Amino acid sequence: MDKFVFLFLACILAGFALIKLPLAGSPLASIEPITFFIGILTILVFSLVLIFKGIMALAGK
Template sequence: MDRFILLMLASILAGFALLKVPLSDTFLAGLEPITNLIGILAIVIFSLVLMYKGLMALLGRK
């Protein structure tokens, strides 16, 4: 179970890193809106999963 939580935290950090990566002045500059969207979705989805798992742990359910 601890590895799952660490994986979720690493995914959230990857989402933040994807938001901060500078793509201007590169050939990938056109993909910046897509990478921002993917980063935001990763942060939101994995944060919701962590909150769900925490709530289930508090309620005593697996």
């Protein structure tokens, strides 16, 4: 098993945490759209990497 798989899963969970981050009512409320976008981007990128690694493992490479 690849040693980075759990790191990729942790990055996907961190992306979900960024999406659900409650910033309303705090001084950081203005950057909430940025954290939402970074969370979505993180989830997409690392999910695609995991899918690619799964396909490569099935192909035997």
